[in-house]
Structures are given as structure tokens and as C-alpha cells.
Amino acid sequence: MSTIDEIKSKIDIVDLVSEAGVKLRKSGRSYTGFCPFHDNKNTPAFVVWPELGTWKCYGACNEGGDIFKFVMKKEGLDFKEALKKLADRAGVVLQAYEPREAPEVKEAHEHLRVLLEDAVVYYRTHLFNNKEILTYLREKRGLTDTTIEIFGMGYAPHGYDNLLKKFTSKGYSEQELIDSGMLSVREDGTTHASRVYDKFRNRIMIPIRDENGKMAGFGARIVDPNDIPKFLNSPETPIFTKGHILYGLDRARKPIRTADQAVIVEGYLDVIALHQAGYENVVSPMGTALTEDQLRLLKRSTKKIVLALDPDKAGKIAVLRGYETARQSVSEKFPVFDEAGVKVPAIDKDGERWTDAPHLLRFANQLSVDIKVVALPDDLDPDELVQRGKDEWAKLIDLAEPIVLHTMKSVISQYDLENPKDKAKIVQELEPFIAGVSDPVERDDYRQRLARMLRIDERILFATPTLPQIETVKSRRRAGGQARRAVPASVAVVNPTLRIESYCLGVLLHKPVLLYRVDRKLQEFGLSALTVEDFEYTDHQLLFGVVRSAVEQDEKDHHHYVMTHLPEAISDISMELLTYTDALSPVDDKLIEELLARFIDLRRMNALANNNQLRFLQEEDQLQDGANNKMYQEQTLQLAKLIHNLDQAKRKLASKR
DSSP: OOHHHHHHHHSOHHHHHHHTTOOOEEETTEEEEOOTTSOOOSSOOEEEETTTTEEEEOSSSOOEEOHHHHHHHHHTOOHHHHHHHHHHHHTOOOOOOOOSSOHHHHHHHHHHHHHHHHHHHHHHHHHHTOHHHHHIIIIISOOOHHHHHHTTOEEEOSSSSHHHHHHHHTTOOHHHHHHTTSEEEOOTTOSSSOSEEESOOSEEEEEEEOTTSOEEEEEEEESSTTSSOSEEEOOOBTTBOGGGOOBTHHHHHHHHHHHTOEEEOSOHHHHHHHHHTTOOSEEBOTTSOOOHHHHHHHHTTOSEEEEEEOHHHHHHTTOOOHHHHHHSOTTSOOOEEOTTSOEEOOOOTTSOOOOOHHHHHHHHHHHTOEEEEEEOGGGOOHHHHHHHOHHHHHHHHHTOEEHHHHHHHHHHTTSOTTOHHHHHHHHHHHHHHHHTOSSHHHHHHHHHHHHHHHTSOHHHHHHOTTOOGGGTSOOOOOOOOOOSSOOOHHHHSSOTHHHHHHHHHHHHHHOTTHHHHHHHHHHHTTOOOOOGGGOSSHHHHHHHHHHHHHHHOSSSOHHHHHHHHOOGGGHHHHHHHHHHTTTOOOSOHHHHHHHHHHHHHHHHHHHHHHHHHHHHHHHHHHHTTOTTHHHHHHHHHHHHHHHHHHHHHHHHHHHHO
């Protein structure tokens, strides 16, 4: 039995919820009460199932989960913090995390950081000996010597072996310099004699540190406008993974907490200039796609995030990738494939990637963060903006709009509102996206806004049959069902659905590539792609998040990515699931069909359980004042449609076997 399962077995969820101030009343095999996460004084729509160890609100917030999710939401903790708190309550001793790195590997990594710190001094010395570059930073970029010193800025001189000679003379090996990302290995056939050369040449150097201030790599900006690319980062190294670091966060964490807001800009120099101007709650993802890991770093300090982008990028972020995106799960970024079935990275014309709106909406829903977007005016960079007027930046950030509203306006601007067919296209493109908003009050508000913008009756939007709302709702109670394969007793516990869920997750952890194919099959059946909400328990949701991240990145082998990114707090259960699926047969159509069938079963059992509970709540509501009757009727209708679609998908799948 894993540590997490042991904690679950020793804590009564009814006691836990009751001690949090929720008055529960027994009703058959469940308990009901008023939801502690939103105002509700009419009908008790908060349900707890002690046998399953789960809870769900059928009211405004539509939240649900297990004991970990309850504590995380009630007390604002992350999973690791909730795990420790509940372990203490259960009297379960958490084993100290054993780092996967051997001591000698850890020592080598620290040695690389020392090397990078030496490089900071080396580049800085060259900068202060170069009047031309200093003049550019002072006059063109408006940076003071104090700012340049604080951020450790430097300059990499011309030449292919300046750093190589300097650092090998200090006792560093070529391999260490390669491992640090400061030397590149030359391809065969070159006219140059040496097999290695300085990676950074004639560039302004900017040290990149992790959130704790430890050196990780460098960012380098061109001096000669004819050089390419404009910005060059250190390559992926043992201590530098771009998707896990936000530039400037080591200095911005405290200001972000103070302001209760983080602002994300695109470049290093933007961050530096804004910090100099007094706006220190600013960070940058360094030109790459904004990742879930980066947002998690920010969430530790705030849930309010503003993306300040140039107009071109602000427009791109709202692009829904046409009707293909509209037809798929609105809270997932579905991968694009070439003719050979290989994933194609989403790269814009400048060679830079940025995250699209459905992807960001998924992050916002999953992490419970508030993401807004603002476009920079007059084609100005942030540093140019604060040079023009320091107060202008604060006014601009105040104008930031929620990402959904920003996307709505951006899409609408591409069509003719006098053309009825264009209005229909707008609805077809935007309605699935709006349906991905997890909060029902916000979701309805955006529909009403869209109706007003298009000057149409909002009832048409509510009647649109393409709304996959029920599939983006938070975790719900599951019921019944048997898996085709047995699972270890440690994951079977009480809820039989956990058997299926554990099997599915184990397969995906072992073979992440199957996620592509399952998503594509679901899409063919008119169903949404898999999300964390397809899993009942918080630990399973976290593990699925790793799988999703693995297949959405292009720099590492998917399975290797999973192995190196498993959360330490749930390493025992992840290893157990991986061990269970070690004997899986090779990937074939039969395995994919098996996995697909199990996920359809999970969704159907979930829908049936919700349908039964809604009938009970409707009866309770009618005995009161019937205030929620319309909402329950709409939810029941959505469930009926979903069950019908799932049954059709299961029949089609069975006919292929």
C-alpha cells in the first residue's frame, strides 16, 4: 500500500469535512450539506461519499475530489503541503525524499553552477571593457550601471575560443564547458581545426537563475543586427530546463506576493528595464511556450497573472486554430501531426513559440489561476514604454482583460458582424472555448457577453448542442464497473472505479505516446480529449498532468520526461503503477481500443452517478423553494446527451473488434 493510500484509509472524510465547518446530514450512503467554497443558503448541494472518500458540489462551484483536494482548496495549499498535513493527522510517517541523483552527480551539478558563476564574472569584465556595448545599454536601453551590475549583465567577445582558452587555463575541462552549455561541439566536415568552440560570441550576456537564485544558464542578445537568432539561450543541460524556469523570478517572488499579481513579458531586457522602473513583479518565460510548470512556480506567490505581449503575439494567443480546435476539447491543446504521424511543434514565423488560448485556459482551470492579457501599444517594447512614461505601465496593466474576453474580441474582430454566416462561424469557433470555463457563473456571463457582442438572443447559445460542459466539470463521484485486468490490492481499496483508473494511468505512465492516439480516437467519436478531470483522485490527476506535459514538449523522449518529472510527493504510487504495467504488450490497436474503452467506461459511470445524485437533489430542492430546479434540469439534460454520446462511441468501438 502506498503512503497516499494509507493516509486515505486512516482519515474519515466525513470527519475531515465536518471539522472544517460543514454541517453534514446523512442521506442514504452519502452525506449532504452546504458547500464551503461558495455562498449557498438554499439547497445543500455539497455531497460527501464516505465509502469512496470523495466529495462534490453540484452547485455553483462544481468542485470535487478527495481528502487532498478538499484540504488544498480549503486552506490554499499545494499537494505536497496537503500531504504533510494529512499525514500528520493520520499518524503516517512520510519517508524522506531520496533524490534520484547520486551524490557524485549532485556534486557535479554544483560544480557546473560554480563554473557558470565564474562565467558571469568573465562576461561582466568584458562588458565593462567595451564602451560601445555599455553605451548601447545605457543610452538605447536606458539601463543604469547599478542595474547592469545587479542583473550581472556581460558581454561575450568576438572569436571562437576566447572562453575556451580562458577556462581550460583555469583547470576546467572541455567536457565541463560543454555540459554547462558554454561550448558547442562542431559537426564533422568543418574548415575549423578545433572540434569545440565558444557558443556565445559578440552577444550581450544575461545570467539566468532559478527561483532560488542559483545559476542555471545564460540568455544572449545580438549586437550585430545581421546575426541570427536575435536571442540565444543556453541549451538544455543537467541544470537548465527552460520550461521549468522563469527569468527574474528569483528577484520577483517577494514583489509578486506584495502586489498579489505577476506580470509576464517576453524578453530579458523587458524584465530588467521594468524592475529598474520599480515594477518588480515581472518575469519572462524567455521566448518559449508558457508551461504549466512555470505557472505553478508563480502560483506559489499569486493566482493573478497578466500576460503583457506585443500586439502580434497578443493576437496569436487568441487564435483558436480554426474549427479543428473548436471541435476538440476546449480545455486541451490537441497536437498537430504531419503525414507520417509525427507531432509538429507550433512555431510562429519568428521561430518562437507561444501558448494558445485553449492551452492557457486549461492551465487556468487546472491550477485555479486568473490569467489576463494586455497588448502593448504603439509597437513599443516594455522598456521603451517605461522610458516614455513610467506611470504608463501601471495604467496599461490595469487594462488587462480576462483571457476568455480577450479571445472573444480577437476572434470577433476577424469577421463581419453584418454577415449572419460570419456570426454563425464566430459562435462555432468560440462556444466550445467558452464551454471550457470551469466556473458556471463565469461561463454563463461570457455567453451573455458574446450574445450582446453579436446582437443575438443568448438563448440560442445556451441551446447550442456543441457544449461539452459536463466533460470539463471538476472531479465527480464514480460508481460501479470492473476492469478487465486485475490490479494490485494496494490500489483497489474500496472504490471499484479506482481499478480502471489505476490501469489507465499505469498504461499512460508507461507509454505516454498512447495519449495522442486515445485523444484522436475520442475526437473521432465526437468526445473531448482526456483531461485531469477524467481522474477522481488528486494524486492521479498530478500524474496525468506529467503525462500531458511529456507529450506536449518536443525536447525529450516522452517516457524519459515522465521518469524525470514524477512529483516526489507521489513517487511511491507512481512507481507502483509503472511496475504493474511493466509486462504490457507492444503498442497495437488492441491495446489502444482497450484503453479507450476503459476511459469511456469511466466517463459513463461518472455521468450515471451524477445523474442519480441530481435526481435526489432535485427532489430535495422541490421540497424547499425550487430555486435551483432550472440548473439541475439543465445539468440532467447535459448528462443525458453525454451518456447518449458515450453509448454511441462504445457501440462503434465494439463493432470494430
